[in-house]
Amino acid sequence: MEITVRLDVMLALRKMKSRDLAAQIGITEQNLSLLKSGKVKGIRFETLAKICAALECQPGDLLEATLSAE
Amino acid sequence: MSTLSRIRRHAVFLKHCTILGMGLALLSSVYFTTTTPLTVDNFRAQYPQFTIGAALQTWQMILSMSLGFLSILMWIWLLNNMRQLFQRFSHGEILTKQSANHIQRIGLGFLLIGLWEMLLPPLQSMLLTLSNDAGQRSISVTLNSDMLGLLLAAGLMTLIGWAMGEASDIAAENKAFV
Numbered sequence: 431m432e433i434t435v436r437l438d439v440m441l442a443l444r445k446m447k448s449r450d451l452a453a454q455i456g457i458t459e460q461n462l463s464l465l466k467s468g469k470v471k472g473i474r475f476e477t478l479a480k481i482c483a484a485l486e487c488q489p490g491d492l493l494e495a496t497l498s499a500e
Numbered sequence: 501m502s503t504l505s506r507i508r509r510h511a512v513f514l515k516h517c518t519i520l521g522m523g524l525a526l527l528s529s530v531y532f533t534t535t536t537p538l539t540v541d542n543f544r545a546q547y548p549q550f551t552i553g554a555a556l557q558t559w560q561m562i563l564s565m566s567l568g569f570l571s572i573l574m575w576i577w578l579l580n581n582m583r584q585l586f587q588r589f590s591h592g593e594i595l596t597k598q599s600a601n602h603i604q605r606i607g608l609g610f611l612l613i614g615l616w617e618m619l620l621p622p623l624q625s626m627l628l629t630l631s632n633d634a635g636q637r638s639i640s641v642t643l644n645s646d647m648l649g650l651l652l653a654a655g656l657m658t659l660i661g662w663a664m665g666e667a668s669d670i671a672a673e674n675k676a677f678v
Contacts (some may be wrong), residue, residue, distance in 0.1 A: 461678045471676035 432498045435473075437466045440485050440492055455480035504592060511589035518583040522576050529572050538562070547628060549640060555631040564624050571616055578609030595664070595671035604661030607654050614650030618643065 441448060452462040457477065464470050465477075478489055485492075536542055538561045544552050585602035593599055625640035 457678060465678045470678045471673065473678050477678055 431495055433468075434494045434496050435465060435468045435492065436494055437462075437481070437492055440487055444485050444487075446485065451481070451484055454484045504594070507594060508590050508592060511586040515583055515586035515590060518579045518586060522579045522583070525572050525576055525579070529569060533565070538565075543628060547624065550625050550628050551632065551636055551638065552628050553632040553636065556628065557631055560627050560630060564627050567620060567623055567627070571613065571620060574609060574613045574616060578606060578613065581605045581609060595668045597665065597668050597672075600661050600664035600668050602661075603657055603664055607657030607659075607661055609654075610650050610657055611654035614647050614654055617647045617650065 441451065448462050448466070449459055452459045455477065461470075465473065478492070481492060482489060538558055540552060540554055540556045543556060543561060543564070581602050585599060585606065588594075588596065588599050588602065621640045621642040625638055629637045
């Protein structure tokens with residue numbers, strides 16, 4: 431089982447640019463890009479809460495547990 | 501003023517102090533070597549605790565001085581590690597593996613200097629009294645609070661180095677979180 435970040439889907443649904451979201455929640459575009467690509471070890475609750483507030487969604491809309499290929 | 505900026509400011513000052521210390525150690529060694537003639541009288545004055553005979557050979561004097569300079573070289577190595585640590589601190593690199601390694605090396609330096617300070621008097625006394633007649637040769641063993649202080653500092657710095665290593669691992673993990 432692995433966790434997939436579906437931030438790009440939510441951004442597309444809300445028609446919001448990564449740059450705007452990064453500015454709104456106070457993290458760098460580089461970190462947001464890493465988060466979108468799932469190349470981070472984890473996400474702080476604080477960041478998750480800010481993203482949910484900005485995109486008006488629930489954490490479950492951003493994260494999905496999927497069966498890994500292994 | 502934040503703790504980080506305070507660390508940076510003090511680190512810059514301490515870095516300059518270590519550079520000054522290294523320079524002074526090096527200059528005093530060069531000055532001592534170039535101005536002190538290798539004579540038995542000079543060695544008697546320098547080591548009054550040993551009974552140095554008139555038959556002292558030049559090679560014994562040179563070797564004895566070289567052993568003393570090893571101690572200065574160790575101090576310079578230690579000060580250089582301190583300089584590198586303060587350099588990293590002045591750039592804000594505090595909880596990093598490299599800083600932890602420098603602290604561990606400083607601990608190792610204190611340990612080596614402490615042990616060398618214990619070994620030096622027996623070695624020098626043996627060397628400088630080697631040409632004496634039988635019965636007048638001696639080996640001097642000394643233990644003082646400075647040596648014990650250095651060994652305690654070695655233990656302390658090594659432990660802090662290990663703790664900093666752990667802290668740098670946690671800091672690196674924390675950085676991987678968004």
